[in-house]
Amino acid sequence: MIGIGKRRSRNARAVVTGAGSGIGQAFAVELAARGGQVVVSDIDLRAAQATVNVIQDEGGRAHALKCDVSRLEDVEWMATRANDWFEAVPTLVINNAGVGAGGPLIGDVSMDDWQWTLGINLWGPIHGCHVFAPILREAGYGGIINVSSAASFGAAPRMAAYNVSKAGVLSLSETLSAELSGTGVNVSVLCPTLVKTNIFETGRINRQSVAAGSALMRAIGMSPRKVARITLDAHDRGGLYVMPQLDAKVGWEIKRHAPRTYTRALGLLERFGPLKDDEAAVPTHAHTRG
Template identity: 65%
Template sequence: MNVFGFGSPKRTVGADAVITGAGSGIGAAFALELARRGGRVVCSDLDENTAAATAKAIVDAGGSATSVRCDVAQIDDVTALAARATEWFDGAPTLVINNAGVGAGGTAIGEATLDDWNWVLGINLWGPIHGCHVFAPILRAAEPRRPRGIINVASAAAFGAAPGMAAYNVSKAGVLSLSETLAAELSGTGIGVTALCPTFVKTGIVESGRITAQSTQLADRLMRLTGFSPERVARTCLDTHDRGGLYCMPQPDARIGWGIKRFTPTVYTRAVGLTTRVTTS
């Protein structure tokens, strides 16, 4: 018996979805929620065991899912993911979620190593670039009567400009710009684009990233105090995508920061720098 529920006929209901970074955190939450909405899910992750675990959780609950190992920093892997998904769905996917990402922070520009820059940008920025490069043409060519969409997971760091997080900030700012440009290019095609920009989400990204001990402690404290669960973030983002929203900022602090930054960017940036010095001193 399928325990997953079915909702109203929207883009995220009954979707044939491909999700990167689906082995844990927000990616796993996306996968499980889409299955609850009656969708079929291709769960991909660099760690094939965690991807398989997410797919198994869906199948055990009566849903439909499969897993694929994919390193989003490698274009050949993303191309192979698209081919595997198209074969498994017996047609094009209708929803692609470029979610795979890593964390880094705690060192200033000029002190952070170029290896860290390359690692972060390779996954956080080139991953979504590869995903959009491969899947956007597939969605354009797909059956227009089926709702189609792309969700790119950015972050409030895309506009937050927090000191000590340059590589992460730059990667997420690129994802936000990528999403805005893609939305403009796909205008009128029926393909929706949403950029997810959360602040703190209760996932393991801090522990698994390249983050200094001091920054890890601060992030852990803020995550406990203000962080949303990945399930709540995934649901909010999918509902925003159904409404046709380009930006999804699930937490109030992200929306407030976005508004202040847009209207008083110089004041905002100075305030962030001063606040960070006080917080970390």
């Protein structure tokens, strides 16, 4: 039978959201390379189809679907279509779709930006778990990988909506892991720092942060394919927390063991760091739209 046991990422029947770009695309390509059939879903159907073309060019099996993860009815529809295409239930679901948001301080972030960010980054994985967890629990094998971020515990200033959304995904994953323990279904939560993708260009992020973040990402970001490989291997070993980079692991340890010192250090960075200027305070929607 497919996907059973410790090597859930081999020959999987996988559903990946936000798979038209970046980390989601890398998951889809890697899963196909590991012998899987992959439902490549994205809010942007053309991007999803482009990922499918890459997989098929390499001899893999994939199917594109349009799905806006912020809409429960889209995720339910995707689950039905995936079942039809697999002619079986999925064995691996990756709730990856997400957007970047940052710049203004709490109080200056518009309600629209809060709702947009939480709607995709938090409600997306909630919808994915709501729809797929009962299916996998019933099947008694397989896995769910939720894509969170080091922002889930990082609490960096000027990223409130993003931080909150990712902290929610971390808690969702921990809770789901406890609920599914002993069922044969493994849950992992991916918490990377910078990964080389389009997230700065497509999010609601102010210009200065986009410039600084993109430069840093190009300099030190991990490749999406490497993140996908590390995550799938960790998932196969039954890992819950996946922190592919050293800075994420160090940040996690400091935050856990010296949380107040950590927060004070971030406060100093906010007061004296590079984003201390007028530009950073401009509401994000004045600059970019997703």
